[in-house]
Amino acid sequence: MKNEVIISKLSESENISIENFKQYIKYFENYIKSEIKKYDDRSGLEDFKMNKKDYKILYQLYNETGNSPYKIQIILLYMYSFYKLDGIDFDKKFFPLKLFIKFIKNNNNIHSLILKLITEN
Numbered sequence: 001m002k003n004e005v006i007i008s009k010l011s012e013s014e015n016i017s018i019e020n021f022k023q024y025i026k027y028f029e030n031y032i033k034s035e036i037k038k039y040d041d042r043s044g045l046e047d048f049k050m051n052k053k054d055y056k057i058l059y060q061l062y063n064e065t066g067n068s069p070y071k072i073q074i075i076l077l078y079m080y081s082f083y084k085l086d087g088i089d090f091d092k093k094f095f096p097l098k099l100f101i102k103f104i105k106n107n108n109n110i111h112s113l114i115l116k117l118i119t120e121n
Contacts, residue, residue: 003052006059013062014072025050028076047084054079 011021032048
C-alpha cells in the first residue's frame with residue numbers, strides 16, 4: 001500500500017484533512033529533530049523521518065489497536081521509542097532484525113513487563 005493511500009485512510013479515520021495529517025507528521029518529525037539536537041552523541045538518532053515502512057507499521061498498529069484519544073500521536077511515540085530512535089536499523093547488515101522480531105514475538109509479555117517496571121513506585 002502506498003503512503004498516500006495510508007495517509008488518506010488514516011486521515012479519514014481520524015476525521016481530519018490529508019493536509020492536516022501531513023502537517024502533523026511533519027511537526028512530529030521536526031519536534032524529534034529538535035530534541036535530537038540536544039544530545040552531543042547523536043548516533044542511532046538519525047532515523048527521525050517517517051519512511052514507507054514506517055507508514056505501513058503506523059497503519060497496521062492503528063488498525064489493530066483499541067480506540068484512544070490522541071491515538072496516532074501515541075502510536076508514533078511508541079514507534080519512535082521502540083525502534084526508530086534506538087539505533088535499530090532495518091538494514092540486516094547492521095541489525096539482526098529477524099532475531100529481534102522473533103524474540104519479541106516469543107516473549108510478547110515484554111511490553112507488559114516494561115510497563116509494570118517503569119510504573120512501579
